Amino acid sequence: MSKPIPTTRIEPVEIMKPGTSSCQGCGHGIIARNAMKTFGNNTCFISVPGCIWITIQRSIPLYWTGTSFQGGAALLSGITNALQAQGNTETNVVAFVGDGGTADIGMQGLSAAAERNENFFWLCADNHAYMNTGGQRSGATPKYAATTTTPIGVASRGKKTWGKNLPFIFAAHHVPYVGTASVGNVNDMVGKIEYAKDIYGFKFLQVQSPCPTGWGFDPSQTVKIAKLMTDTGLWPLYEVVDGTFHLNYKPKELKPVSEALKPQRRFRHLTDGEVSEFQEMASGRWEELMKLDGKPLPI
């Protein structure tokens, strides 16, 4: 399993140039900058429409290409096979794709690529909705979240269902590496990328990146919110290496979920009962994950 690596210890080559087109306070810059430092210069990357494309498009001077929303995994499959056909096994082949391009429109192609165990690294920059097009709900949006397509009204409490459990979906494809990470714990994320990048086959890392614009909080609070999401158990940090589950970050005691939910405008309509529902979900899941720690997943 991976070990956290302080960013100061990775090779201090800044690949990403300063300045991006992202919103103020966007966590995607943290992901892209540290990921590129870890992958290094011998990297080819792709993106599909979404916030992360906006973050990287003029900032990373390496070979890259993009495609239509659903096509990220097919594009990467083509690239990685072309490189292998030419005897190149050194170049990192990386996707920077959002939660919509992963959980929704991109799911079919990505599931197929996972099943084929294509040799690439899929980095999902997850901000819980289609923030790039104005904050519409995605398959990764949590229950009760207010989005522009699940607004709060007399007949609506926000999104009706929980988001998809993407890491478990991909772990069930028998791939060598699946993990979760957060912009609130960069050392953990860097450690995971460094550990997984040289594994042959399909690598999936879902990095939670709280969105000041869509979630509704002050742009100075992005990292703080991200930390609260992991400290409350709303976003557990774990990895599945060759089918074995490891919980990477285990606070002695979880904070109450209300501490993470309250500062977010998208949850401000929640009743005490709805907050309790969140709490039960998070606590129950945490208990199950603790039991799984160090064990093979039954998939």
Next chain:
Amino acid sequence: MPHKELMVGNKAVAYGAMLSKIQVTSAYPITPQTTIVQYLAEFVANGKLDAKFIEVESEISAMISMQGASFGGARTFTATSGPGLHYMHHPMYGCRRPIVMAVVHRGGKSMQPDHTDLMAQRDTGWIHLYCEDNQEVLDTTIQAFKIAEDKRVHLPIALGMDGYILSYTAEPVEIPDQEDVDNFLPPFKPKYSLGTAIPYDEWKAAQPGGGYGTQEAWIEHHEHLMKSKKVINEVDEAFFKAFGRKYGGLFEEYKCEDADAVVIAMGTIASTARSAITQLQADGHKVGLLKLKTFRPFPGDELREIAKKYKAIGVIDRNVCLGSGGVVYNELRGALYDMDERPNVVGFHTGMAGKEVTPDHIKHIAKKTLGSLDEKVDKVEWV
């Protein structure tokens, strides 16, 4: 030595791809294209073809993965039919990578062939080449890589072949020697790709379609596609020198020397028309065949040039643009509009949804076209 084998069209196209030494291929099965995928998988499994075969889950992934592989510096090939082609439409649009794709025609209202599938992709910026027999299918596959990868072109090519009539019908096909194909088609050296390893800034500046977001991007793409006509003709000539067979490049005039009228046909209908025209000429009718091989870029200027020689042109459309009519008929009439003395252009649809097209049908079409010189024909006929 080149040798002949009896083979179906799908095998001919797979042979063409193998002889072209494709490096990455990917396709999703759909009738009547399916056996192309099987032949390629078999060639790879038997070690006859050293290529990566990506077993994708859909046509759209087949198309996009080929674009990724081409970006990665590999020679790439895929194939599909009808609905699968429509599913590829979005990523086909505006694609600037030298991919070759076989389209085994399957119309929208049956599993049988007509050209509505590829015609629906006419605005996507690809080069469209139509084939009339299995030899032409194999040869055009090799030609297509040569055209697509030419540095002046660097565009994707769709190669049309009628489903069933070619895909599942065996004909004797001459298989060229690998060495001769290697000489004709050297390894793929992409102009811009991951493999070219030119400095990033230079690479970025040289990317085609760099004007994204501007009207100029459309102008550049359109003009670039139109310029490929020269290369299409050159490659056909070069192929003739190397292998002794040619297909006309943009189009071929067959037995047109003394013709007052010509019939325009594409795909296998051109093959049927050859025998019909020969019989008609034996009976004293002054009518020839104009086989349209390249539909995109549309050879409007070139057709206008030769149209001066004829008094009437009958156009056979194995397609219909719903709400407008025959695509070739309308485009040809548009191309000829500026002539001082225009020939009659008479329109026909036939062969739709796999409807059988016989020499008698062609004879009727040819006679009616000739007849337009005496009596005006102002209605398009479904034959």
